[in-house]
Amino acid sequence: MDHEYRDHYPAPLLMISGVIDACLAIGGALIVIIVFSNAVFRGFGPDLSWSLEVSAFLMLWVTFLGAAAASARGVHMRVTEIFAALIPNRAKRGLTLVLNLIVAALMVSLIRFGAHTAIHVWHEKTTVLYWPVGLLYASMPVGIALALMFHLFNTYLDFTGNGPDVQGQISEGEEHGREGLA
Numbered sequence: 001m002d003h004e005y006r007d008h009y010p011a012p013l014l015m016i017s018g019v020i021d022a023c024l025a026i027g028g029a030l031i032v033i034i035v036f037s038n039a040v041f042r043g044f045g046p047d048l049s050w051s052l053e054v055s056a057f058l059m060l061w062v063t064f065l066g067a068a069a070a071s072a073r074g075v076h077m078r079v080t081e082i083f084a085a086l087i088p089n090r091a092k093r094g095l096t097l098v099l100n101l102i103v104a105a106l107m108v109s110l111i112r113f114g115a116h117t118a119i120h121v122w123h124e125k126t127t128v129l130y131w132p133v134g135l136l137y138a139s140m141p142v143g144i145a146l147a148l149m150f151h152l153f154n155t156y157l158d159f160t161g162n163g164p165d166v167q168g169q170i171s172e173g174e175e176h177g178r179e180g181l182a
Contacts, residue, residue, distance in 0.1 A: 005072060013153060030054075034055050057139075063139070111141045117140075118138040121137060122135075
């Protein structure tokens with residue numbers, strides 16, 4: 001059985017996660033196509049001058065949307081995994097909460113910094129396509145904001161006992177739900 005957070009998401013969050021996954025698939029495919037095409041064209045002489053800019057934009061957006069997708073699945077490494085064998089189970093819950101709050105605060109800081117930077121450089125244009133440079137920098141606050149949304153909901157699921165257990169076991173909330181179905 002698959003034990004990921006998205007199995008416990010309400011429909012709107014699940015839809016957002018699906019849209020992110022589609023964007024990642026399309027963006028990744030476009031990066032491969034553009035870079036490969038440019039390599040082929042270089043072999044014959046002409047260069048696709050716009051390919052570097054487009055692939056750089058796509059790479060940054062795929063990177064930060066990928067962080068959101070990983071957050072939705074709960075597959076980022078957890079610091080609690082390092083300490084799992086060293087601390088008692090009762091302390092793990094408190095440590096997890098503290099670490100989740102620290103991660104959330106860091107994400108808020110990245111969102112603020114990224115948004116400030118994107119706004120500050122929005123008027124600048126790229127050299128070939130003349131796209132706003134702020135669009136490049138906007139990938140960080142957008143991707144991290146989506147990751148924060150999933151992170152906070154995953155934290156909620158963990159502390160209400162309705163999410164997957166870190167060890168891959170069925171959480172208490174899921175176990176109670178199964179008893180009601182039997």
